[in-house]
Amino acid sequence: MSDIRIYRARNIITMNPRRATATHVAVRDGLVLGTGDLDDLTGWGDYELDDRFADKVIMPGMIEGHSHGMEGGVWEDHYTGFYDRKGPDGKIHPALKSIDEVVSHLQKKEAEMDDPDKPLLAWGFDPIYFDGPRMSKEDLDKVSTTRPVLVIHASFHIINVNSVVLDAANITGSTNVMGIDKNAKGEPSGELQGQSARYVVFESIGRNHFEEYSKPDSMWRFARSAQLAGVTTATDLSNQLDDTVTEQMAAMTKRDDYPLRIIPAFASNAYSNKDGLAQLQRIASKGHDKFRIGLVKMVADGSIQGFTARMKDPGYYNGHANGLWYIEPDQIQERFETYHSAGFQVHIHTNGDQATEVVLQAIEGALRKFPDGDPRITLQHCQMAHEAHYRKMASLGVCANVFSNHLFYWGDQHYNLTMGPERAERMNGAATAKRLGVPFAIHSDAPITPLAPLFTAWCAVNRLTASGRVLGEAEKISVEDALFAITLGAAYTLKLDRELGSIETGKRADFAILEQDPLGVDPMALKDVPVWGTVLGGKVFANEDIG
Numbered sequence: 001m002s003d004i005r006i007y008r009a010r011n012i013i014t015m016n017p018r019r020a021t022a023t024h025v026a027v028r029d030g031l032v033l034g035t036g037d038l039d040d041l042t043g044w045g046d047y048e049l050d051d052r053f054a055d056k057v058i059m060p061g062m063i064e065g066h067s068h069g070m071e072g073g074v075w076e077d078h079y080t081g082f083y084d085r086k087g088p089d090g091k092i093h094p095a096l097k098s099i100d101e102v103v104s105h106l107q108k109k110e111a112e113m114d115d116p117d118k119p120l121l122a123w124g125f126d127p128i129y130f131d132g133p134r135m136s137k138e139d140l141d142k143v144s145t146t147r148p149v150l151v152i153h154a155s156f157h158i159i160n161v162n163s164v165v166l167d168a169a170n171i172t173g174s175t176n177v178m179g180i181d182k183n184a185k186g187e188p189s190g191e192l193q194g195q196s197a198r199y200v201v202f203e204s205i206g207r208n209h210f211e212e213y214s215k216p217d218s219m220w221r222f223a224r225s226a227q228l229a230g231v232t233t234a235t236d237l238s239n240q241l242d243d244t245v246t247e248q249m250a251a252m253t254k255r256d257d258y259p260l261r262i263i264p265a266f267a268s269n270a271y272s273n274k275d276g277l278a279q280l281q282r283i284a285s286k287g288h289d290k291f292r293i294g295l296v297k298m299v300a301d302g303s304i305q306g307f308t309a310r311m312k313d314p315g316y317y318n319g320h321a322n323g324l325w326y327i328e329p330d331q332i333q334e335r336f337e338t339y340h341s342a343g344f345q346v347h348i349h350t351n352g353d354q355a356t357e358v359v360l361q362a363i364e365g366a367l368r369k370f371p372d373g374d375p376r377i378t379l380q381h382c383q384m385a386h387e388a389h390y391r392k393m394a395s396l397g398v399c400a401n402v403f404s405n406h407l408f409y410w411g412d413q414h415y416n417l418t419m420g421p422e423r424a425e426r427m428n429g430a431a432t433a434k435r436l437g438v439p440f441a442i443h444s445d446a447p448i449t450p451l452a453p454l455f456t457a458w459c460a461v462n463r464l465t466a467s468g469r470v471l472g473e474a475e476k477i478s479v480e481d482a483l484f485a486i487t488l489g490a491a492y493t494l495k496l497d498r499e500l501g502s503i504e505t506g507k508r509a510d511f512a513i514l515e516q517d518p519l520g521v522d523p524m525a526l527k528d529v530p531v532w533g534t535v536l537g538g539k540v541f542a543n544e545d546i547g
Helices: 038-044 070-076 099-111 137-141 163-168 194-205 215-228 243-255 273-286 329-340 355-370 388-394 412-417 421-426 430-435 453-462 478-485 487-491 522-527
Strands: 004-013 021-028 031-036 048-050 055-062 062-064 120-125 148-152 157-159 180-182 188-193 231-238 261-267 295-299 346-350 378-380 399-402 440-442 511-514 533-536 538-543
Touching: 004 038, 004 412, 021 038, 021 055, 021 522, 031 038, 031 355, 038 137, 055 062, 062 355, 062 453, 099 120, 099 137, 099 148, 137 157, 137 163, 137 188, 148 163, 148 194, 148 399, 157 163, 157 194, 157 231, 163 188, 163 378, 180 478, 188 194, 188 440, 215 243, 231 295, 231 511, 231 533, 243 261, 261 378, 295 329, 329 346, 346 355, 355 378, 378 478, 388 399, 388 430, 399 430, 399 487, 430 478, 440 487, 453 522, 478 487, 478 522, 511 522
Parallel strands: 004 048, 004 055, 062 231, 120 148, 231 261, 261 295, 295 346, 346 378, 378 399, 399 440
Antiparallel strands: 004 021, 021 031, 055 511, 148 157, 157 188, 180 188, 511 533, 533 538
């Protein structure tokens, strides 16, 4: 049997402008030998012709440039989101359309639990969709007055808890921790905002979604979610990467039957600068081709829909107080320099436009001290960036990974509550990024929104909100540009474009196998193109085998 396999397809979208489409691709030892028609490839030697994709379309394996390993871990708990959600096993978890429905759902789940001390965790909740008062500890006390109950918001920046959790964490009206919301009586309301409050709560119950990346079941669920969506490379874009987690993730991803490359980003906010750099340098050699170490994540502010993002004047459209700094502005440049000067690539979360502006100023100052001809610093989310911000990014060589899924899931709320019409229409400005020469990708931030790059591409192309409003006609991009953003564009932001993101000679044989041609369907149907499976390093993974 030959060690060369040539796959025939109805069409192959290569993302290689010199040979944009093909009908055949040759693979050997996990690498692409070439694309073209059969005659173009026979010169490589004896081959085996594989027709299993003859009626399908092949494109580069999609790359999710901003997702989290929590996408696997959260399914151990209870979904309480406003929209139906498909799990890694294909099961649909129904939407909950009011706080009362959330409470009722959790009451049923609590009644099914055996261990009286085990915390009940839920996720996906977002009060911005509901009229009336926000969720309180009194709501969750209806679920249990003896068991810890935690409801994590869709943004993962805010948590609601019951009185049991507040007591366990010793949070009272006099507790002075940033992000503890108080009611009219000056008592904790049960809503906790930002990282500081979140860490206090998770420590009190001995359970933390953010530290469960390496459990085998969680990692398998993450990989299955990715495979179902045609994703062959995904980031885990905030991981503390202690020694144990690093070793476990490295071992799992190295398995031949594990269908995903994972790029973790070191969670610098969880460490002092000195300790963080020492830890990252200690583990840097533990990676391999399916588990790349060297990316650093900084988080500057919070969530727009959670009102914890930092906004420039005139602030929030509904008059809400400005959000939270997760790193104080005068500390951002120092933290960035710690990792940048040591040769690590830094990605920075900025949601609000004030956060984007402050971070760009810090980057500019750092690059004067530590020039780098190819830093590929990437602003993650970068949702409210103004055209002036994009011009500054272009001048500094900074990339943007914009959160296009927000256009659908929260676009109406941004238009009516958080940003107002004018700013909402510029949000996630992929067209401006392209016009001004800023390298960009688009992403889901899974599990905040579903891991589904073709849906993300649909959002960037059509810019429709849930109510059907077109949110910023001028910021629409073409289907071709959107497909580039979820393949070669994302690879570029991760410094992996020399080996991933396109189908051409010498690159890794990572493919998404589709039932329809995304370039041939109506742009409104882009999100509905079925995914047959993936190929990772030449190994075929069929979605029908999941379950």
